[in-house]
Amino acid sequence: MTTCTVTRGFFVLRHCGVxxxxxxxxxxxxxxxxxxxxxxxxxxxAVAAGYGTHPSRTPITTAAHRRRAFYSGSSHHYQDTTWYSSFDDYDREAFRPDSAADPDYGVDEDSGLVDS
Amino acid sequence: MFWKKTRAAIARFHPLHQTLVWQHTLAASMPVDDWAQLVHSLSGHETVVRRRRWALPPRVMGVLVPLVQTLGEDVAPGGPLTVEADLRGENPPEKAGQHYQLPAHGRIRKLTEWFVVDPWLRIGAELDDGSRLEVRVVDRIRHRKIHKIGASGKRKVAHKTRRTQVLRCRRVLPRGVAGTRPTQPPPAWIRVAVKDGRRRTITATVKSDRIPQGGDQVDLILTTLVELFRWTPPTTARRIG
Structure with missing residues (x-):
């Protein structure tokens, strides 16, 4: 049986489990x-893709964005890297530059804005 | 009667919403789903009520609602979230303490001092990991009325105030969980006390020399709460799934 692995909660982090x-x-x-x-x-x-502040965001995206922003900010007050790393691999993975949503901002070889 | 439609609209609000409008107070203990209904009712206040006299106190949407939404995510399923809020401000006479005279000297002929103590927010919750959380915010305003006389005999009266806020957050750890002291100390402005007993209690206290407003107030409370949860990393908390 596969269960949902989304992290829920704000201070007491746990997996959903449904x-x-x-x-x-x-x-x-x-x-x-x-x-x-x-x-x-x-x-x-969804937060990593920019939906956290998008007008059409869902409530669960808003909650994830709020938690992410707060953890990031509070780490500066406490100088405690372990506090921010209490998320699991899934949570962190979306914010790695080489993974998650690929924004494809690179220069295409065959379709530039200006034809050569 | 004036504002008849607005009065009728307020009468259709959530009962606790109405109490906030008329009395500027809130005292309730109910599950998170019921709080969500209240928040939904509060979010429609400004579109219906235009009269400034019946506006919600600024701390309702600025502090109370964000805190209820944030702490509600950690409340045990079906468990209560208790909020006691007195948002009448510092003016009610019962909040003022006794006036007393301080020694006057020189040109100061009379110096009167009194304190206003405003315990405006108290939150309690049973969390999903079995711990118990309490937050208490008290504003403390020192008033000084100074009567002085100038060299020419001219009399002046000055009234000075100094505002401070005391924020106390307490977490009673779950049974059988001792927690571990974090390797990094908390910021210097947070005092931490640990009391051992059948269940370990951690208290974080902040005394602020100003009264933060809106988002700053929420940030201060949540940042102070962080210290209580650093004692139990997620590995010691009860996980589901």
């Missing part, structure tokens, strides 16, 4: 129906 019905379209983690965020992504990937 039966998964689908997977995140970006990182592939199993998701329950309640944790399918914008564009079929998990909340963490």
């Amino acid at each position: 039966l998964a019905v689908t997977g995140c379209t970006t990182c592939g983690r199993p998701l329950c129906a309640a944790h399918v965020a914008d564009a079929g992504m998990c909340p963490e990937c």
Whole structure:
């Protein structure tokens, strides 16, 4: 039985644990129906993709964004790197530059704005 | 009667919402889902009520709602979240203490001092990991009324105030969990006390020399709460799944 691995809570972090019905379209983690965020992504990937401040964001994306922003800010007050790293691999993975949503901002070889 | 439609709209609000409008106070202990209904009702206040006299106190949407939403994420399923908020401000006479005279000297002929103590927020919650959390915020305003006389005999009266805030957060750890002291100390402005007993209690206290407003107030409370949760890294907390 595959269960939802989305981290919920603000201070007391734990996995959701409800039966998964689908997977995140970006990182592939199993998701329950309640944790399918914008564009079929998990909340963490949705925040990494910029949905955290988007007007059409879902409440679970908002909660993930708020938690992410707060943990990042409070780490500066406490100088405690272990506090910020209390997220699991899934949560951190979405914020690695070489993974998660590929923004494709690089220069294409065959389709530039200006024809040569 | 004036404002008849607005009065009728307020009468359709959540009962606790109405109490906030008329009395500027809130005292309730209920599950998170019920708090969500109240927050939903509060979020529609400004679109319905235009009269400034019946506006919600600024701390409702600025402090109370964000805290209820944030702490509600950690409350045990079906467990209560208790909030006692007195948002009447510092003016009610029962909040003022006794006036007393301080020794006057020189040109100061009379010096009167009194304190206003405003315990405006108290939150309690049973968390999902079995611990118990309490937050208490008290504003403390020192008033001094100074009567002085100038060299020419002219009399002046000055009134000075100094505002401080005491924030006390307490977490009673779950049974059988001792927690470990974090390797990094907390910021110097947070005092931490640990009391051992059947269940270990950690208290974080902050005395601020100003009264933060809105988002700053929420940040101060949440940043202080961080210290209580650094004692139990996620590996010692009860995980589901």
